Amino acid sequence: MVRFMLRRDRVRLGVWTASIVFFYAYFVVALGAMGDPALAGRALIMETPSGIAMGGPGYGIENYTVGVAIANEGITWMVMGLAIMSILHIVRHTRGEEESGRSELVLARAVGRHAPAVAAALTLFLVNAVIAIVSALALSGVGGDELPLGDSFALTVGSGLGAMVFGAIALVAAQVTERGRGAVGISLAAFGLAFMIRAAGDIQQRQGSSLSWFSPIAWPQQMRPFVDVRWWPAALCVVAIVLFLLVGAFLGSRRDFGGGLIAVRAGRSDARGTLRGPATLAWLQQRTALICCALGLGLMWFASGTLLPDITSMISEIPESNPVFAAVFGEDPGQFTTAFLGVMILFAMLCCAAYAVVMGQRPKAEEGAGRAEIALATSVSRYRWFASQLLVAALGTGMLAAVSIWAMWLGAVSVGYAEQTFADYTGVLWPYLVALASYLGFATVLYAWIPRASGAGWVLLIYTFVIGMFGGLLQDLPDWVHGISPFYWLPAAFTEQPDIGYMLGLAGVAVLLFALGFVGFRRRDVPTT
Structure with missing residues (x-):
């Protein structure tokens, strides 16, 4: 099933991978062309509430290098892009396949009930891992000594793990609702809530308040790439992913195949005139x-x-x-x-x-x-x-x-x-x-x-x-x-x-x-x- 999903989505996932890597490389080249005075001006903007809300907690503002700028201004949007990819991928291969009837044909063979969900999660992990590795190499290769490889990996791996949290949330949502659109909507709403919590927490206190830590978007930012890198916030992403996957498996074992935990309301026996x-x-x-x-x-x-x-x-x-x-x-x-x-x-x-x-x-x-x-x-x-x-x-x-x-x-x-x-x-x-x-x-x-x-x-x-x-x-x-x-x-x-x-x-x-x-x-x- 993993091979089948990768073959089926090879073009779709290839476009996502190329786009993310290109965006990283473009960001490095564009920021590098600005010069120190312009970067200093952007650092001032990042101290304003709008800069904090749209960017992050503001680590390294005092010495605003290209790497610091990428971490402050890019992580939120990288997590958003990868989260959308993760949500759509999980829903497409779980709830979407149940809606189309293909999952029923697959599970009629010697295939376990959770195999489609496990395969979807594995393929998502592989794609995010490839994006993280290639993006880190692109950052370090384009940026040179100014963007050390270790910090580049911290940025890309953290962003990928943060996005996979929302992919795991999508797996839970796919058990709750009977429609793929509903699962996507719930997952995107969860991302919107996480964004608001992170923004409100960072605005309350520079470099993040206690409220910020309730948002998965904040965890990659708290790894402080290109400033004072630390890896332990990535463990929060891993724990959250595992918990949501376990919840998804638990709920998936307790619902009817093709149905959701929230039953669809029965319609009228006859159509309205309208x-x-x-x-x-x-x-x-x-x-x-x-x-x-x-x-x-x-x-x-x-x-x-x-x-x-x-x-x-x-x-x-x-x-x-x-x-x-x-x-x-x-x-x-x-x-x-x-x-x-x-x-x-x-x-x-x-x-x-x-x-x-x-x-x-x-x-x-x-x-x-x-x-x-x-x-x-x-x-x-x-x-x-x-x-x-x-x-x-x-x-x-x-x-x-x-x-x-x-x-x-x-x-x-x-x-x-x-x-x-x-x-x-x-x-x-x-x-x-x-x-x-x-x-x-x-x-x-x-x-x-x-x-x-x-x-x-x-x-x-x-x-x-x-x-x-x-x-x-x-x-x-x-x-x-x-x-x-x-x-x-x-x-x-x-x-x-x-x-x-x-x-x-x-x-x-x-x-x-x-x-x-x-x-x-x-x-x-x-x-x-």
Whole structure:
């Protein structure tokens, strides 16, 4: 089964491995090209609450070398990328195989009940081990003496182990729910909670408070690579992985095959009249994911909003104790609070863009399950069916964006922070709605024209994140490289007004993408052969 999984996923896992290794190497080259003054400026940013929340506890800030910068600014995002890979891999080969019926055929042979889960965990370990080894060699090889091999291994191995914790959580989630989407949602929610706990703990106290240690994301950071490396926090990852695997095995032994510990509620014996249309059917299929995402993101960004008074207080003290900070960034704490809020909104909108990409692939799931062919065999036209799926996805994406931003405002107001009004937050919201349509449109075009490559919809989202976070490291990048990201054309939150020309341009691109999607879907066979 291990050989089968590796053969089946050889392209998928190869792309993940190459991408992670390339990102490490790119990060080293980009930071090395900046020079010491620019690195010192980045160290000052890492002392702000936004830098701490997005980066980490801030070890080695006093001597901000390339290695220290990679550890401070890269570990969180490496763990996130590897965690997503781990979650999808585990769910794909456990709950996904049960849903498809293939696991039942395999287990009908002389194969143990836990063999698929054990094989999935073993393959995940092998892939993470390869990524860690090759990435460490790439770091040390590109960085030379400035990035010792031992510290490089501490960074990559710690990140891999931290990510595998969430893979083990996904195995537990796969026993709880009957649907792969539910297992992925629970696992990603666990990562979001871990991120918030780590950020809140590190903001409370530099180099991490006791709260930080409750997050698996903090454990690789506490290994202090390129500063004062220590390996014992990696043991926390190993213990957590073993515990979650044991819990998953325990739960897996006590549920029916194909079922979950939480039983699916029985449906009505007859269909409602409202289900006669494809739009209401699409809503019924997407509503659970939308409601869960809205609740999770709403709570997370509400909690973020409650941090604003503490952040303002912390920032107001920095210029007094750090004259260099005041000289570089000024002495207005409100300016930095607004910048921090803008970063939070950016990450909230990236989450909404991810939802748009997922729901843009929803028609493919309907087609693969055979339901699209059945629906299109009736009087429902292709355009009507396709438009219904996209309409519900678009409305859901807009709803998530509104919930995220307004929850942030509500959290700030609940603790007495009223620097920005509800109207200000709403003014930030609507330009993002225009940009988010581009992500859904891009996923639509891929599904309509090249269904096998519909997963490439994530490329635009990843590109937006990378160019937004690290594009500034390379000063000579042309404007068109930044302009590929739809978010590049949006105004800075709370400080700039939207450019009508840019907004019309983004809207035009989205309309063109949707039009191309409808043309492509009309021209090809359903199902794809």
